[in-house]
Amino acid sequence: MTHHIDVGSVLRRTVCDLYSNLVTRPTGAAVRKEIEVVLCGLEEPSLTVIDFSQVGLLDFSCADEVVGKLLDGVRRQVILTDAYVLVRGVRDDHLEAIEAVMQRYDMAVIVESEDGEWHVVGPLEDSMRRVLDAVHRCGRLIPSEIASQVEQPASTVSQSLDGLLERRLVMRDDDAYVSLQSVM
Amino acid sequence: MTKVIAVPPSLDDETFEQVFEQVAAVPADQKVLIDARHTRWSSPYGLTALLAVGQSRAEQPAFAGPEAEDTASYWARAGFYRHASEIYEMHGKVPRAREATGESNVLLEITDVSRSDDVHTVVERIQSRAQAILVHELHLDPQATMRFAMTLSEVCQNIVEHAGQGGWVAVQTYQYRKRLGRRAVVIAVCDAGLGFRRSLESTPGWKPRERWDDAAALEDALVRSVSRYRDPGRGQGLAGVRRFVGKWDGKLSIRSGTARIAVVPEWDDAVPLKEGLPHFPGAQVQITIPERVPPR
Numbered sequence: 001m002t003h004h005i006d007v008g009s010v011l012r013r014t015v016c017d018l019y020s021n022l023v024t025r026p027t028g029a030a031v032r033k034e035i036e037v038v039l040c041g042l043e044e045p046s047l048t049v050i051d052f053s054q055v056g057l058l059d060f061s062c063a064d065e066v067v068g069k070l071l072d073g074v075r076r077q078v079i080l081t082d083a084y085v086l087v088r089g090v091r092d093d094h095l096e097a098i099e100a101v102m103q104r105y106d107m108a109v110i111v112e113s114e115d116g117e118w119h120v121v122g123p124l125e126d127s128m129r130r131v132l133d134a135v136h137r138c139g140r141l142i143p144s145e146i147a148s149q150v151e152q153p154a155s156t157v158s159q160s161l162d163g164l165l166e167r168r169l170v171m172r173d174d175d176a177y178v179s180l181q182s183v184m
Numbered sequence: 185m186t187k188v189i190a191v192p193p194s195l196d197d198e199t200f201e202q203v204f205e206q207v208a209a210v211p212a213d214q215k216v217l218i219d220a221r222h223t224r225w226s227s228p229y230g231l232t233a234l235l236a237v238g239q240s241r242a243e244q245p246a247f248a249g250p251e252a253e254d255t256a257s258y259w260a261r262a263g264f265y266r267h268a269s270e271i272y273e274m275h276g277k278v279p280r281a282r283e284a285t286g287e288s289n290v291l292l293e294i295t296d297v298s299r300s301d302d303v304h305t306v307v308e309r310i311q312s313r314a315q316a317i318l319v320h321e322l323h324l325d326p327q328a329t330m331r332f333a334m335t336l337s338e339v340c341q342n343i344v345e346h347a348g349q350g351g352w353v354a355v356q357t358y359q360y361r362k363r364l365g366r367r368a369v370v371i372a373v374c375d376a377g378l379g380f381r382r383s384l385e386s387t388p389g390w391k392p393r394e395r396w397d398d399a400a401a402l403e404d405a406l407v408r409s410v411s412r413y414r415d416p417g418r419g420q421g422l423a424g425v426r427r428f429v430g431k432w433d434g435k436l437s438i439r440s441g442t443a444r445i446a447v448v449p450e451w452d453d454a455v456p457l458k459e460g461l462p463h464f465p466g467a468q469v470q471i472t473i474p475e476r477v478p479p480r
Contacts, residue, residue, distance in 0.1 A: 021307050023337040024300040024344070057307055057330055059337040060420040069415075093330035100420055 002047045002184055003038070007066065008054025010034050021057040028065025035070060036079055045082040045171065047183050053089025063097035068105050075107060075168055084168050086180050087121075088112035095121065108167055110180055118181055120169070127152065128169075131160040132179075135170050139182035142175050186246065189237075191220035195230030197437060197470050201461065207237055208462035217246040221276070224255050228354035228372035229470045231264045231294060235352050238271035240376035240465055247272035249279075263293035267352060291317055291355040291369065292336075298350030303340045306353055307333050317357060322369055322475040328432060332369075332473070335428045338421035339373045339469050346383040346412070347466060351375025360474065364451050367475040376466040379440040380405050387412040398441030399459045406438060406445050425471070434473040440466065449474075 011019055014034045015027050022028060039048060050067075052058065058066075067087065073079040087109055090098065095113060102108060102122025111121045118136065120129060127150075134149040135141055141149070147157045161177055164170045171178045189206045192199040203218075210216055218237065226234075238245050247268055250256045259265060260279035269278065291313050295306055310333055318324045318332060336355065343351040353373045360368040381401035384390065390412075393400065404410035406426065409419035429436040429447050437446040437454065444458045451474065 016304070019304055019308075021304065021311075021333075021337075023307050023334075024303045024341055026300045027304070056311070057333050057337065059334045059341075060424040061338065061341055064415075064418075064420060091330070092327060093334065096331070097334065097424070100424060104420060 001043065001045065002049065003042055004049045004051060005035055005038060006051050006054055007031065007035075008052075011055065020055065021059075022052075022055050022062040022066060023057055023059045025061045025065055028062035031062075032065050032070050035066070036073065039074075039079050039083055042080065042083070044080055045084065046080060047084045047086065047171075047180055049086045049088055049184060051089045052087065052091075052094050055089075055094070058094045058097050060097050060100055063094075063101045064104075067098050067109070068101040068107075071107055071109055071168075072105055075166075084171060084180050084183075086110050086112070086184065090114070108169060110169060124167075124169075125160075125163070127156055128160045128163050128167075131157060132164055132169055135164075135177050136179040136181060138179075140173070140176050140178045143177070146177070186215045186217050188217045188219050191218060191223045191234075193222055193224050195220075195223055195226035195234075197227065197229045197233075197439075197468075200230055200233050203233070203237060204464045205462040207240070208464060212240065212242040215243045215245065216241060217248060217275070218272070219248050221248050221251045223250045224252055226255075226259065227358070227470075228262070228294075228356045228370050229374070229468070231259065231262060232352040232354050232372045232374040233468055234264070235267050235271060235294070236374040236376040236464075236466060236468065238268065239349070239351075245272055246275050248275040249277070251276075261293070262290055262354065262356070263295070267294055267296060289357045291357065292353065294352050294354045296350050297340045297343045297353055297373075300341075300344055303337055303344060306340055307337050310336055310355060318369060322357065322367060322473070323478055324432065324473070324476055328473075331428045331431075335425045335471065336371055338425050339371065339471065341421060342467065342469070343373065343375050343377070346380070347375040347377025349375065349377045351377065351466070360472070363453075364474050366477065369473050371469075371471040373469040374466070375468075376464070379466050380438070381441055384410065384412050388414070397443070397459075399443035399445070399457055402438055402440055402443055402445040403457070406436075406447075429471060429473070432473050432476075434471060437470050439464070439468040 014030050074083050108122035108124045130150045147154045187210045256279045315329045355371050357369045381398045409423045411418035433449050442461050442463050446454050448454050
């Protein structure tokens with residue numbers, strides 16, 4: 001159920017085997033379309049880890065094509081109805097481009113940075129962020145456990161969980177909520 | 185009758201206005217001779233803008249290069265004559281074209297940009313030299329190298345996406361004595377294509393506002409991140425360039441049509457928006473990042 005996509009390999013396979021930089025919109029669009037084809041072939045629910053570790057430069061235009069438009073499609077469920085995405089292997093300069101894109105789309109994505117830590121990149125309300133942290137710490141929780149962890153009323157936690165589900169930042173498994181990282 | 189355009193002895197973004205002023209007064213189908221015989225120095229902006237001037241003319245213009253051998257030799261090493269001979273009818277002595285230079289202050293010799301592949305080439309070339317020069321000679325943070333390349337990529341893409349024809353990019357370091365008193369790395373990107381106003385006017389359903397001119401178009405693009413495309417992710421390139429320039433105390437200026445907009449650092453006294461300049465098509469961009477002075 002977890003699928004790994006090495007963006008550097010996709011770039012070299014689809015655009016030019018000499019390229020290591022993700023720059024320009026046509027390049028980004030070609031890479032995104034290739035990733036979308038892979039995603040469409042996956043069994044649902046699917047978790048896809050998009051790995052930038054073999055990518056040199058990522059400019060804003062390519063970040064918009066590869067991360068922005070891809071995640072927008074995942075969120076609006078036009079690519080798959082039940083898909084989740086994690087991003088890993090990003091350097092600080094990649095992160096800057098991805099962050100700018102997330103702000104523009106008002107979306108958030110979970111990213112593993114160079115230090116091996118997972119971060120939420122993009123705008124997310126504090127209450128949702130706290131709930132997401134709790135789910136990430138424990139891997140799998142039911143709402144009453146989350147409420148006691150974050151010390152928030154059940155109604156607030158419920159709203160936050162709805163928001164996180166809509167943003168494809170946690171998975172649901174029966175009554176429990178599962179962190180994407182724990183599924184990897 | 186051929187009109188002679190006198191090029192000033194020292195050619196940068198400010199003195200180039202003298203060239204634009206003379207060129208704007210001559211109909212595009214009248215022949216001009218660009219007379220740079222007495223020019224002794226040019227910034228990368230000057231060299232790429234000279235190519236854009238040639239590109240803007242309907243009648244093939246003529247060009248007479250610097251008489252000073254060291255100047256002519258430097259322009260040749262920067263790649264100027266290779267491109268100029270494709271645009272201009274060359275007069276006088278033309279220095280022989282040379283292969284890649286090894287010139288320590290030329291990070292990227294003049295390179296034409298008209299397709300996305302050209303942007304890849306520019307980024308690949310700059311990365312090999314940028315680290316050594318930006319970090320070790322200009323004392324910029326190592327993190328700045330990748331951001332510098334991102335910035336270069338975005339400004340080059342503006343040509344591909346908005347100019348409607350090709351343009352040129354050059355990157356050099358030089359001693360910026362006049363205003364700064366230290367070294368700087370300068371990116372110049374010039375074309376004579378559509379320009380910002382006409383590009384934004386091509387937005388589907390676009391209607392003119394009460395105040396709509398070159399200055400308004402530049403403000404829309406640089407300050408409000410407006411793009412002619414409707415996608416929500418568009419318009420981020422220049423915003424990213426602005427952030428990079430701000431972080432490294434740099435200067436960004438964009439001239440298009442009859443206006444120039446600038447992000448001005450403390451060390452410079454340019455005005456943020458200048459209107460009523462002589463008309464010149466396309467966009468002419470200059471980014472200046474100064475050497476960092478290590479704290480004492």
